[in-house]
Each structure stands twice: as structure tokens, then as C-alpha cells.
Amino acid sequence: AQKVTQAQTEISVVEKEDVTLDCVYETRDTTYYLFWYKQPPSGELVFLIRRNSFDEQNEISGRYSWNFQKSTSSFNFTITASQVVDSAVYFCALRGGQGGKLIFGQGTELSVKP
Amino acid sequence: EAGVVQSPRYKIIEKKQPVAFWCNPISGHNTLYWYRQNLGQGPELLIRYENEEAVDDSQLPKDRFSAERLKGVDSTLKIQPAELGDSAVYLCASSNPRGGTYEQYFGPGTRLTVT
Numbered sequence: 153a154q155k156v157t158q159a160q161t162e163i164s165v166v167e168k169e170d171v172t173l174d175c176v177y178e179t180r181d182t183t184y185y186l187f188w189y190k191q192p193p194s195g196e197l198v199f200l201i202r203r204n205s206f207d208e209q210n211e212i213s214g215r216y217s218w219n220f221q222k223s224t225s226s227f228n229f230t231i232t233a234s235q236v237v238d239s240a241v242y243f244c245a246l247r248g249g250q251g252g253k254l255i256f257g258q259g260t261e262l263s264v265k266p
Numbered sequence: 267e268a269g270v271v272q273s274p275r276y277k278i279i280e281k282k283q284p285v286a287f288w289c290n291p292i293s294g295h296n297t298l299y300w301y302r303q304n305l306g307q308g309p310e311l312l313i314r315y316e317n318e319e320a321v322d323d324s325q326l327p328k329d330r331f332s333a334e335r336l337k338g339v340d341s342t343l344k345i346q347p348a349e350l351g352d353s354a355v356y357l358c359a360s361s362n363p364r365g366g367t368y369e370q371y372f373g374p375g376t377r378l379t380v381t
Binding site: 189194196197199202245256 | 307308314322359363369370371372375377
């Protein structure tokens with residue numbers, strides 16, 4: 153069975169702090185894909201990043217960075233120097249190699265206060 | 267490029283009434299998904315279409331839910347009759363696996379309230 157766990161339900165930080173959102177996944181597929189989505193208060197899910205199981209290279213995009221570690225089945229997301237506009241619910245998701253279904257975690261609600 | 271379009275954005279109905287949601291995917295995206303998102307949870311897949319064909323509807327409650335994707339473009343999701351537990355946000359997403367990418371792009375969703 154496939155499963156995604158985001159143990160942090162809510163996180164609150166003050167602007168300019170760094171924050172890491174944790175994601176742990178379970179799958180028996182040898183090929184799979186991991187995603188992060190942002191859901192602001194408006195409700196629309198915004199795609200942030202995709203990672204293939206065969207590519208463990210970490211990625212940085214501006215203030216965002218992702219740490220993919222197959223050994224611990226984790227795909228953590230770090231926001232550096234957080235801003236109020238980063239306030240949203242963030243979802244980690246898994247897609248197996250054979251099917252198109254995304255398995256989402258429960259989401260982490262990030263609140264960045266000025 | 268226009269994103270995934272959904273309508274209506276909000277719908278309030280009484281239980282036992284029918285309701286329908288409409289989705290127009292991103293142009294050229296042959297795969298279309300309907301997800302349901304309950305409050306405080308991540309989205310869960312209801313049905314996936316490859317062009318006109320429903321290739322995964324295992325999570326669709328077929329006694330009251332139905333969906334169609336005529337001509338492989340727009341799609342409609344229907345609930346008849348609605349129950350109180352159907353209150354949720356219904357999200358449509360599309361992707362283009364043939365383009366070599368697997369990202370699913372989501373619409374704004376339809377927030378359904380059943381009273």
C-alpha cells in the first residue's frame with residue numbers, strides 16, 4: 153500500500169525564520185514520483201516540485217529547497233527566510249510508477265506571522 | 267495558457283437534491299482527474315480519465331456519483347441524490363503524461379455544502 157505521512161499538522165513561525173516541512177512516504181514501487189503542492193486560502197492547489205525516485209539530487213529554487221532521501225523515505229521541504237505570503241497548507245504527494253493517482257498526505261498548515 | 271477551469275465555485279443544496287460540477291482541463295491535457303477534499307484532509311481521487319475512458323473509478327461511490335467526459339475534453343461530475351457527508355471541495359486536475367511530465371494541475375475547486 154502507498155501512504156504519505158505529514159506529521160506536522162500546524163506550524164507557526166515569525167517572518168524571516170527558516171521552516172522545514174516533513175514528509176515520509178511508503179511505497180513498494182521501485183519507480184515513483186514525489187510532489188509538493190501549496191494550497192493558499194483561495195483553495196487552488198499550486199504545483200511546486202516533482203521528484204523522480206531515481207533522482208536523489210536535492211533541489212533549490214529561490215527560498216525553497218527540497219531534501220529527498222530514499223534511505224529514510226523522506227522528502228522534506230524547507231522555506232528559507234519565510235514570508236507572510238508563504239502562509240498556506242502544504243501537501244506532499246506520491247504517485248506510483250504504474251498509475252496516475254496521487255496519494256496525498258494530510259497537509260501541514262503553515263502560518264507565517266509578521 | 268489558461269489553467270483548469272471549474273464551475274460553479276460554490277454550491278449549496280439540500281440533501282437528496284442532485285448537483286453537477288463541470289471541469290475544462292488545460293488544452294492538450296489528455297488525462298483528467300476528479301478529487302474530493304474533505305475539510306482538513308488531503309485530496310482523494312474519485313475518478314481518472316485517459317481521453318474519454320475512465321481508467322480508474324475504484325473510489326467513486328457509484329450508487330450516487332457519476333461522471334462523464336464526452337469527446338475527451340470537458341468533464342462533468344454528478345451526485346444524485348446528495349447526502350450530508352458529500353459536503354467537501356471537489357477538485358478537477360489535468361495532466362499530459364505523453365509530454366513526459368507527471369505533474370497534475372488543479373482547478374480552483376467547487377465547494378459543495380449539503381444542508
